Amino acid sequence: MSRHHYSGDALIEVLHTAQELYGFLSPGLLKSIARKLRLPPSRVLGVATFYHFFSLKPKGEHTFVVCLGTACYVAGAPNVLTALEHRSTKAGTTTADGKVSVDGARCIGSCGLAPAVIYNGRILARVTPESISKELDRIGVE
Amino acid sequence: MTVEELFDQQAAEVERQNALENRIYCCTAAGCVSCGSEAVRKAIGEEIKSQGLTGKVEVCGTGCMGLCSKGPLVRTSKDDALYGGVDVSNAAALVSAPETLAPLRIDTSAPFFIKQKKIVLGNSGRVDPEKIMDYIAAGGYQALARACTELGPAGTLDEVKKSGLRGRGGAGYPTGLKWELVARQPGDVKYVVCNADEGDPGAFMDRSVLEGDPHRVLEGMAIAAYAVGAQQGYIYVRGEYALAIQRLQLAIRQAERERLLGNRILDSAFQFRVDLRIGAGAFVCGEETALLASIEGRRGQPRPRPPYPPEAGLWGKPTLINNVETFANIPPLIQNGGEWFASTGTATSKGTKVFALAGKIANTGLIEVPMGTPLREILFDIGGGVPGGLEFKAAQTGGPSGGCIPAEFLDTPVDYESLARIGSIMGSGGLIVMDSSSCMVDVARFFMEFCMDESCGKCIPCRAGTVQMHDILLRMTKGEASSRDMAILEELCTLLRETSLCGLGQTAPNPVVSTLRYFRPEYEMHIRDHRCPAGLCEMKGNEGGAR
Numbered sequence: 204m205s206r207h208h209y210s211g212d213a214l215i216e217v218l219h220t221a222q223e224l225y226g227f228l229s230p231g232l233l234k235s236i237a238r239k240l241r242l243p244p245s246r247v248l249g250v251a252t253f254y255h256f257f258s259l260k261p262k263g264e265h266t267f268v269v270c271l272g273t274a275c276y277v278a279g280a281p282n283v284l285t286a287l288e289h290r291s292t293k294a295g296t297t298t299a300d301g302k303v304s305v306d307g308a309r310c311i312g313s314c315g316l317a318p319a320v321i322y323n324g325r326i327l328a329r330v331t332p333e334s335i336s337k338e339l340d341r342i343g344v345e
Numbered sequence: 346m347t348v349e350e351l352f353d354q355q356a357a358e359v360e361r362q363n364a365l366e367n368r369i370y371c372c373t374a375a376g377c378v379s380c381g382s383e384a385v386r387k388a389i390g391e392e393i394k395s396q397g398l399t400g401k402v403e404v405c406g407t408g409c410m411g412l413c414s415k416g417p418l419v420r421t422s423k424d425d426a427l428y429g430g431v432d433v434s435n436a437a438a439l440v441s442a443p444e445t446l447a448p449l450r451i452d453t454s455a456p457f458f459i460k461q462k463k464i465v466l467g468n469s470g471r472v473d474p475e476k477i478m479d480y481i482a483a484g485g486y487q488a489l490a491r492a493c494t495e496l497g498p499a500g501t502l503d504e505v506k507k508s509g510l511r512g513r514g515g516a517g518y519p520t521g522l523k524w525e526l527v528a529r530q531p532g533d534v535k536y537v538v539c540n541a542d543e544g545d546p547g548a549f550m551d552r553s554v555l556e557g558d559p560h561r562v563l564e565g566m567a568i569a570a571y572a573v574g575a576q577q578g579y580i581y582v583r584g585e586y587a588l589a590i591q592r593l594q595l596a597i598r599q600a601e602r603e604r605l606l607g608n609r610i611l612d613s614a615f616q617f618r619v620d621l622r623i624g625a626g627a628f629v630c631g632e633e634t635a636l637l638a639s640i641e642g643r644r645g646q647p648r649p650r651p652p653y654p655p656e657a658g659l660w661g662k663p664t665l666i667n668n669v670e671t672f673a674n675i676p677p678l679i680q681n682g683g684e685w686f687a688s689t690g691t692a693t694s695k696g697t698k699v700f701a702l703a704g705k706i707a708n709t710g711l712i713e714v715p716m717g718t719p720l721r722e723i724l725f726d727i728g729g730g731v732p733g734g735l736e737f738k739a740a741q742t743g744g745p746s747g748g749c750i751p752a753e754f755l756d757t758p759v760d761y762e763s764l765a766r767i768g769s770i771m772g773s774g775g776l777i778v779m780d781s782s783s784c785m786v787d788v789a790r791f792f793m794e795f796c797m798d799e800s801c802g803k804c805i806p807c808r809a810g811t812v813q814m815h816d817i818l819l820r821m822t823k824g825e826a827s828s829r830d831m832a833i834l835e836e837l838c839t840l841l842r843e844t845s846l847c848g849l850g851q852t853a854p855n856p857v858v859s860t861l862r863y864f865r866p867e868y869e870m871h872i873r874d875h876r877c878p879a880g881l882c883e884m885k886g887n888e889g890g891a892r
Binding site: 257 | 380413546552622624626641643644645702709710775777779
């Protein structure tokens with residue numbers, strides 16, 4: 204925060220860094236950011252909830268983000284997501300044991316590789332329901 | 346660095362590169378990385394060491410080479426050839442004897458290559474985005490030098506006006522006019538903002554430019570700042586583009602070290618700093634006033650215009666906002682002059698346009714063609730047509746603000762006016778091909794769902810209207826809609842278009858309007874016969890659903 208001179212304008216940068224460090228934005232963390240940047244907590248929460256990138260809940264050990272952009276959609280991403288949800292949990296949630304998080308994303312800009320899935324930050328190209336199932340087997344999902 | 350040093354350094358670097366026996370360019374853009382190009386690059390590096398060729402052969406990573414479907418791509422300077430589908434086992438051959446890899450060689454005289462004209466992507470695949478010297482060797486920052494020493498602010502502005510360049514973000518506002526508006530504003534504090542919040546699904550041009558040639562965008566911004574009298578610039582990048590962010594940060598540091606950004610640029614009185622602002626996943630932030638709000642650290646919600654950003658933008662100061670591709674066009678434009686730029690393209694749309702080909706097309710990837718190229722040539726000659734024996738059905742341009750172009754308009758030249766006439770828009774450059782297995786009602790529903798999720802919720806027509814339209818389209822795909830729904834849908838289209846606050850809401854009905862215009866029978870079949878001709882929508886009496 205000192206890099207941004209504790210300026211309220213840098214709120215989004217600060218939230219990015221905070222999420223990188225702590226994994227998610229807890230209510231306590233948001234409050235302390237508000238205090239340090241001298242912003243009303245409502246404004247910090249407002250910004251944190253407005254942007255999809257910020258997560259207010261902890262993520263699972265493995266994260267799968269299925270791209271649902273047009274190119275991936277046309278190439279069959281919904282089938283991949285259904286397969287993934289069937290084996291683990293609904294998009295936007297984490298399994299009860301905290302092992303797998305599933306999310307859908309707007310275009311990730313890898314349309315040449317459709318359908319694409321981001322698994323723990325790495326892009327998997329031309330994913331099929333079968334290949335995603337194999338990936339789940341590999342990390343030991345029932 | 347002074348202007349003389351810039352030219353000296355260029356000559357020295359070119360000489361060094363020419364003295365190499367072989368320089369191997371390994372595509373390290375997102376597409377190739379996911380097919381393992383990093384491993385190939387590493388293997389080549391080790392191979393150079395083990396063959397004792399250090400200093401004679403060199404390997405470097407580059408930006409996108411275009412033909413993403415054939416990745417990983419490698420280019421060798423020894424025989425000036427492009428190889429596709431390379432793997433680690435080919436490393437030894439690539440280093441010393443690339444000619445033995447003939448089966449992997451890609452024919453660069455194919456229509457995919459010769460029908461393109463590369464201005465924006467000129468360096469992509471030819472320079473290492475992580476080395477400023479590579480960019481300088483390719484003539485980089487000379488346009489900035491020309492602007493600062495030869496043209497002056499007014500002369501620079503004149504060149505841009507003469508070129509007829511129009512904004513590449515989609516709307517096509519003349520760039521020269523925009524620059525002039527900002528330049529004419531009184532006051533010392535002005536800003537230059539680069540819109541790199543590429544949100545359209547199916548568009549990855551800006552990402553490739555930023556990843557493959559970040560210095561070009563910085564140079565374009567610096568020239569703009571010089572012309573309009575700004576000292577501070579921001580690049581607003583999508584948070585999803587981690588590699589682009591990393592390369593931009595590196596490029597900014599390098600340019601500052603060489604005094605090509607920062608204080609006393611090229612030993613003149615001109616100063617310009619660039620900072621990155623990272624987006625956080627909100628499509629509406631591509632709208633200029635929402636983007637400015639987001640840079641100021643607030644929720645990305647648009648505000649009514651006027652005042653337009655050239656008058657009152659960031660913190661109420663005059664602000665120039667251009668898209669990545671627009672800025673990337675500036676260095677070659679200034680280097681070669683406005684008339685040179687205007688010699689490409691059509692009467693009203695000058696220059697080239699980068700498109701991201703995706704969907705049901707053989708050659709997915711990144712292409713750049715002169716304005717006015719017929720759609721058929723782009724999709725069938727360059728794109729290689731629809732694979733798998735299915736029939737071409739529609740091409741979608743402009744993302745959720747654009748429309749679907751049916752087969753009968755394939756001969757339309759691609760320029761701003763022609764696309765608007767057939768109910769689509771140029772957009773930022775995503776071009777998604779659909780074949781007969783895609784249901785147009787479902788496509789319209791998909792885009793409406795997108796707009797519904799991304800609506801910022803500030804104005805009611807967009808917030809409530811998109812939900813209603815999505816609801817109707819959803820019922821259509823389930824076979825539960827009546828003909829009255831159709832009438833309401835059309836009424837909502839007009840309502841949203843005319844009463845929404847910003848571009849998101851105003852253009853949200855476009856996919857529905859254009860599919861209704863060209864594929865009305867398909868809608869009617871959904872309503873009347875409860876049947877989906879593409880067999881995609883699951884409804885009563887049709888169990889052939891794919892999903």
